[in-house]
Amino acid sequence: MTARTPDSARDIPEATVARLPVYLRALIGLAEDGTTTCSSEELAASAGVNSAKLRKDLSYLGSYGTRGVGYDVEYLRYQIAREIGVTHDWPVVIVGIGNLGHALANYSGFRSRGFRVVALLDADPSRHDEVVAGLDVRSFEELESIVTEHDVSIGVIATPAVAAQAVADRMVAAGITSILNFAPSVLAVPEGVDVRKVDLSIELQILAYHEQRKSVGTGAEGVS
Amino acid sequence: MTARTPDSARDIPEATVARLPVYLRALIGLAEDGTTTCSSEELAASAGVNSAKLRKDLSYLGSYGTRGVGYDVEYLRYQIAREIGVTHDWPVVIVGIGNLGHALANYSGFRSRGFRVVALLDADPSRHDEVVAGLDVRSFEELESIVTEHDVSIGVIATPAVAAQAVADRMVAAGITSILNFAPSVLAVPEGVDVRKVDLSIELQILAYHEQRKSVGTGAEGVS
């Protein structure tokens, strides 16, 4: 049975969870523009969604708005950040410091959005001399000690596809419970470990599918 | 009743479209292993999905299997590739050749999966000397002529977020109708233009949310 959870721990729909970061980013943008209050309509426009959907999403977190007025930008921003869990930084390790790994290591958006890269690992010894974004590239063998030392629970895989499953297995064994996978491969992981994949080719192929259909439409298909 | 409409009756659900590239990749993997025939069960396992879902997805394309036998790997592979539209290469331009743009330009997966990078563009003149992955980095001003010359319909944005909307506008004006956006910003585009976004921070924050919930029992940090 599920443990009864005191007061928070309502279960937020997955689709809503996926949009909370978008709202958070929109709120940060509004705050930087000096906006202190916003309506659901304005925030929805900034986030690129329907305002009814936005309100329903926010209602899962609680009643943080004021009817007739709107939302306090700073307050809502904090509440969403707290709900997502990015009021403090999460330590992250990146494995596979090739083309993509370099870009990720140099990505400044990590720090500002609740994450801190604590180690860069690669299996290729010739990479171990290198310093990327102020961090040594270290041996993949150090994974376990680094995970333990920094209490890392999130790992990023940027190795070739053939190595991805083995890297994931090592990560899981070391105690990592969330994996972001950039390699184009299907990962098998135990229950309780979350995997999300980012796959450039799939995104492009989805675009290609729709693109192909657009050009078919130029020849009029007279149903109607 | 669906009459057998070999080319027209395509109303493929979006969720299915998003999985077709995964099936295609699984089939390529099977073919490389020398497998000539596979059941829906095997293919589903390779693709990491439920076999019923796989069969239903494939049924939208047509009846390409043989009952009691399974699917011919090469034949199904071709049919899916044709449906997605990657039997020939799509020309692609990448705008913003910074950290991420370099990685993308060097990514070999483009060629092998139905895409061909025809130009790398950047607004920064100091980058124009560079040659990346055998291509000159060219001025963003050349966008229109390149799009026209190569009949490009797909563009990739890898610029900072502040520049993304302006780049998208120029792309659309130049005739591009599909955009893959790596910048963390919401793009507004006209009807008929498809945008897909890849957002590292959002993926990590979704993982963080679930990670936070996992550790609810273990002594929360900073819960006030």
Place this chain on the structure above:
DNA sequence: CCCGTTTTGTTCTCCCGTTCACAAACTCCT
């Protein structure tokens, strides 16, 4: 040639997510 086995293609049901529409709640103005 016929029957049992295998596996597809499809139907049916359930669940999740989206959207509409509106009552409740708050502010401001007179």
Place this chain on the structure above:
DNA sequence: AGGAGTTTGTGAACGGGAGAACAAAACGGG
């Protein structure tokens, strides 16, 4: 203070997708 004007929060309808279950089709063995 009271009413008019706003805007939130949510109940309900709707549509699409996931998964179980099964009938139809192909193959092989006797």
